[in-house]
Amino acid sequence: MGVRVRKIIRHLEETRLENGRELDRIHRVAFVGAVIENPYPSEYVQDLVTLADEIGEEIGKLVGPACVELLGDEVESFGKAALVGIDGEVEHGSALIHNLRFGNVFRAAAEGTELLPAAEKVGLAGSPIDIPLKHKLNAKTRSHHQTVTLQIADVPRPREILVVCVAANAGRPLARLAEFGAEVQTVG
Template sequence: MSPQIRKLVRLVEEIHSENGQQLAKPHRVAVAAAVIANPYGAGYVEDVVTLADELGEAIGELLGPECVRLLDDEIEAFGKAALVGVDGETEHGSALIHNLRFGNVFRRAAGGTELLPAAEKIGLQGASIDVPLKHKTDAKTRSHHQTVTFRIEDAPRADEIVVACIAANSGRPLARLATFGAEAPVSIA
């Protein structure tokens, strides 16, 4: 089974300086997104898993390797998103992206081993979505905890879902927090 695609969106952002500081190398973020017809239709559907299993790999193949290609650099952080139109429910998008048939394709293409952090919600046409990214092999790497916001002006329509893969070539620009667990112990009284 293949998703019914209305449009594909590709976005690459490149940051050269942050807060007046020149970066050692540009911070690149790539988004590969598909606007698809909501395969569950409108309203409640009891079994969301069977259809997600049928579509997951096809959506992953469409977006995961394309996101890697778009970044055109070594991927260090990644994430995924589903923005569901108002006739659907969050669970419709969640079923598609929280499916190993989808996630494993992107994870393999990116050379990752960690779970893909995700965002999913219902939104009106043109709504933005904030997508968390984490390091692809060590989710505790604080420098790579970052959020990417994107939107597609004419999506999702009420009967659509925007599915996206997002990747970055580094952690946050100018990241300088201590490594996870390095701070002094805090006592809880």
């Protein structure tokens, strides 16, 4: 069984100023998503993993390497998401993106080692989805904890799933918080 794709979404944001300050370098965030026909039936099925194993790598190849290519820079942080149409279950999207055959394709393309932070939900066409990002090598790198939003007017239709990978070339613009755990003081 192959994946039926209605459209591929490619979106790149470049931030040059933040809070009136020019950034040292352009902050880039790339989104690449595949809007696919929900491969699961609308009625309840117990086993979601077998199908996710069959198509996870195919979906990963559609969006993971393309996201890295669109970024056009070294990936420093990444994330993933699934937005399921209202005739599906959030578990359908979860099965697809929380599958190593999907995630390993993106992780390899981004040269990352950390787990991909994720968001998944059911929504109407035009629903936004907030996607968390973390550093690709060390999830405790506080400067790279951020959330980005994607919203597409006609996505998802009731029997569709948007599967998306997101990559950024840096942490938050003007990040200046202390390293993770710095606020904890030891008492002697």
